[in-house]
Amino acid sequence: MGLFDLFKRNRASSSRRRGSHARISRIDHLLGMYHDFLEKPEPAYGGVDFVAFVERQLREGQVDLAIWNISSQVRYYFALANLYWGQGDGPRAETYLRRTLERHQRLVDACADHDLPRPSYRGIECAKCAACLLGVEVEDLRRAEAFEPGYEPWFKDALLSYCLDLRDFDRDAWQASADEWTRKRHPKYRLEEFAVYVKALTGGYESTDAMLGAHAKMFASRTARNPDSDLLDGYDDNDLIVDHIFAAILNRIGWEGSYRHSWPHSAAVGSMPQTTKSPDRFAGVIAAAEPMADRDTGLIGDVSAARRFIDLHLRHQTDFEGEVVDAARPAKDRGKVSGALRDLGWTGDPETLDLMRTYRMDCICNDRTHLSLCDPMRGASITMEAWTRLLSDDFGLHPDFIAIAGSEEKTDYRDPQGAWYCYWKKDRRIYAIDRDAWGDPDVAVRHARPGLNLWPSYSSFVAWWISEHLRSKA
Known part of the structure; x- marks a missing residue:
């Protein structure tokens, strides 16, 4: 069982603890949980921590399991980075952003050592975000991933991939995945949230203030929902974490200043954003092809x-x-x-x-x-x-x-x-x-x-x- 699964199971009890006379604060509880999971020696691991345990799995030939565990470590280190980032501790946040990238590279190396293709794993968007925020070139992250359109990993990966390079935004590909999302009866509000990211990425807002205001409203609205989501999505611990996807987009489009959801300067919850440089590197847009009518009927059936x-x-x-x-x-x-x-x-x-x-x-x-x-x-x-x-x-x-x-x-x-x-x-x-x-x-x-x-x-x-x-x- 992964940490995120354990976290979901304990979310209700954790929420109750927040309303009771808990001995430790919510942020200390979360930081302690992630630190213990990654760094605490465990009897079940033979007295070593999780990272060392994975190395033993590799040596003993449990390669598939080890690679899956390394992919989870990418997410856990990024979660630690985000929690410190949300508390204004930039140096420690940067430390764990770099460990996020180190874990991704370890996964790449392990796959190469055992002649395996590197998987498009859940959480690779965390590595892409870390590379974007730190301005680090990671050649492997520029490859095309293989997530199935119409599911959440595809959207997150696509957005962070656009933040890594200067490709034009493919409106057709995005719309096709959005259509699949709708056909699968997934929540419409999630597409509307993703649309805020796309509009910011492509310069769709009439002003910088309008862009930041739209994002702030969108992110704050997540507190009113209770989906089965990860910590990093911000529905449950909205005031403790930073919207890393939007922060990466701000870096990509050339915005500079201080906002709650920006890097390296992150402001306190509820503070007003301060723009020192307006965005000037918006992604170009590959215009969506106009839907075509059926040749025989002249109708657009879909x-x-x-x-x-x-x-x-x-x-x-x-x-x-x-x-x-x-x-x-x-x-x-x-x-x-x-x-x-x-x-x-x-x-x-x-x-x-x-x-x-x-x-x-x-x-x-x-x-x-x-x-x-x-x-x-x-x-x-x-x-x-x-x-x-x-x-x-x-x-x-x-x-x-x-x-x-x-x-x-x-x-x-x-x-x-x-x-x-x-x-x-x-x-x-x-x-x-x-x-x-x-x-x-x-x-x-x-x-x-x-x-x-x-x-x-x-x-x-x-x-x-x-x-x-x-x-x-x-």
Whole structure:
């Protein structure tokens, strides 16, 4: 059992101790625990410490186990460095940063001595961070790692790798991994935290103060969550540790000054950052390729790709006359969207909920039709509730359908003809349903074809709607 596993098991009892009359402070408890684990002679190790024990494992041929143990030592030494760093003890922090790199090199040498490939081990981002902070060239750390996209080690390693050299940020690779994270149903808030790092790395903030303020807010918000995370992530002992990833990014982009999460000058918890040199070495960005529509259907079927297309084009949306149209939903209204959709019977669709929280549907242009998208919120010019009720009560639309587009033409709401765009609650897809089949869902969708009168998701439909608008402008 590793130290981090032991730490997780004891986290609850440790938290209780912090609220009781503990004999030692939390920081002394943590420092003592890591020091003992690394440096205290143990009977189970034959009377030697953990580092010496690993050397004996190597001599006795337990190579795989020894290499795994060395990789854990990389993390433990870095944790010690971070704890001293968080207490303002720079010299001791530097000592353990250098020991972090020494342990990584020992792992590399052990693999070479036994003709084994060096693994992409959990914690290699600690070695990369130590090298970045100390300005040390470690050639081995520049190689490409093999972490599986869509899991946390990939994101941490990618960020620290960008901090080690001057490569441009690959937005496509990052987005692909973020999409995998979403498909695996991992917490969205973690992606939002990573996005703060990316924005700082690539110069996305309008000012240095805005960047530091956004990071401070993000890091402080971790105290309100309780995931099963490592000490270094800062969810549990937020006030004791430093955000080493952000500190490495500050070094990478050329920022200088004093901030709680900076190196070598780290300020006290709650102090105001002091900038002596604004960043001037932001990572360049390899622009993400625009999501492509399927050749046969003309649709973007993947929900994540459709959303990227939507976000890309709504940033600078203009109407037929070239006037900018801002479709962003006001912040004060975003929390009301869930209830509005629930009242309509549109549930279990987090992608659509997020899309509608971000944008007002009735403000998304399409000059190839006189119709407008309906918005779920009352007060919009054309609402889903009003059009669904009209088509259902007056013209027989089945209650399993929700109207998603409407018109201000009198002839349309007096006697709607032809096909109308609707969401079917049963399969959560969008159909263009002919008036003659409104009363029978099975008949209405029986011969629907993707690219003609069927869209696999609401996001796919909105992406198509925007593409139609772009065609009108072209």
